[in-house]
Amino acid sequence: MNASVDFGGNDKIEPVTTVPAASWGDTPAPKLPDYLVDVYTWAYVAPNMVELLDREVVVATILWMQQNKLMRAARDEITPGDRVLQPAAVYGKLVSHLAKKVGPDGEYSVTDIQNVQIEHVNRKIADLPQTRTGICDARTTGEGLYDVVNSYFLMHEVPKDYKHAIANNLASRVKPGGKLMFVDYHEPVMWHPMRPIIWLVFKWLEPFAKALWSNELWDYVEDKDKFEWRKETIFGGLYQKVVGVRKA
Template identity: 45%
Template sequence: MTEVYDWAYVNPAWVRWLDHNLVVKTLLFGNDRRLMRRYLARIRPGMRVWQVAHVYGDLVHLAAQATGTTGCFHLTDVTPIQIAHAHTKLDALPWAKVMRQDAGLHRGETGTAYDLICSFFLLHEVPDHWKRAIVDNMLGQMPAHGEVLFVDYHAPARWQPIRYILKWVNRLLEPFAEALWDHEISHFASEPERFEWRKETVFGGVYQVVSVKHKQIA
């Protein structure tokens, strides 16, 4: 994290500047709310939700609010400055909890069965072996009734001009991102055949929203 993403997630000066809705909107080419709605629309009052990493802007607060007082919202992250920012957004909500844990290692509290587990733009930031650990851990904690949701980058269509901007950005700043151009997210699961994978692409293929559920037994 410090070697590759110090500027984005570790350095306090940069984090203070980046953690704003306008910055998120700019980085996602105006698709921020469109992608957030794919996640937030799945949350119902009373649900138990785990978000595997802190996200800049107001998304984590909105997601926690959506679970309501009868649900719970758990947020994990490994970086102290991200944990601190998450606390400023969630400490006023008693049903929300912030934990410093790795997404590939986190285990829910005893008795916790998450209805929804979401990775919102995390996988493109980690090496392939951590992609596998995170995907497997998320799937391994999904109960029979639950859903795992991945919102992340995808291989843009060749006609999409953003493709060539991102190629340049990836070379400079995002060395692990194009693994999601080359592989489906299911590629990083140890046993993908056990699950139903449904993918929606957004903005000419720049982004993907992948829903995973247990296969229904006939």
């Protein structure tokens, strides 16, 4: 669900609304990793496919009608006035809902490695003064410390070394008492009717996702002992929310 790819080379973000979101900076887009092109071009890179897939009906279909429950799970961890970082763009209405939950007294930053994804984010939230968007690799994203760092359906899309690098960077951006949140896939119960379908989806379309069936997300964080962790599963275990609160 998350976009982490670059189609536009080093072009700067071109705003798509009359009131662009505050810029993350003028740093050129990072070099696109080969695996992203090889695996995800069809879903996240081609502008015509982005236009087609960035619709709520598509999100609802992909997430088996659980999109609102998953969105609420993320919203529940945010308090108005929080400073929030989200290291990848997301299809659907999540970004607008989280931005509104943050409110005008907070800051909601969304970064992605691809211009077309940030353009789509700007369409949804550019009129909200608390928002910032920009081009950045999830392994290095962030400026300062945040109340909440929200990895929403990102970790299943990246290979093992990226999982570790992303998780460790995001953990380093959480202030004492703040939250590192992952919402992502999880191994469903054995009798889940969607289990064989998801297994095939992972086999053919999401080759890095099945790792989340056998690994806890907090194990990708080198300094995991500096956090207090909690986990809940959703929809028969097919999805999970993991939250780590950084110890003071």
